[in-house]
Amino acid sequence: MYKLVGTVLVKQELAEAKANVKKRIEYISAELKRMDRALKALDEKQNSKKESFCFQVYDEAQGDLPARAMARVMD
Known part of the structure; x- marks a missing residue:
């Protein structure tokens, strides 16, 4: 060899x-x-960021609903 x-x-x-x-x-x-x-660690980090973003968007949308409902009642 x-x-x-x-x-x-x-x-x-x-x-x-x-x-x-x-x-x-x-x-x-x-x-x-x-x-x-x-x-694997990066995938987990990405999934947690994605999840928190989705919750944030959902919370913002839920917070905005009463204002929209009140605007419709006033019309």
Whole structure:
């Protein structure tokens, strides 16, 4: 087994090559898990903001109803 170091191929033990590949796979797996957690956190944050916005719009609409009803009675 050989590995490329700069422009030179250097002989490498098979066990060392397998260990390097295993470490890379572990690193990539850890990064994927980290990104999944970050994405989940952002989704939860987005949903909470969306929910609070909907409640705010609903509350504003409910607060505006009595004024509209009173304006119709006065007409």
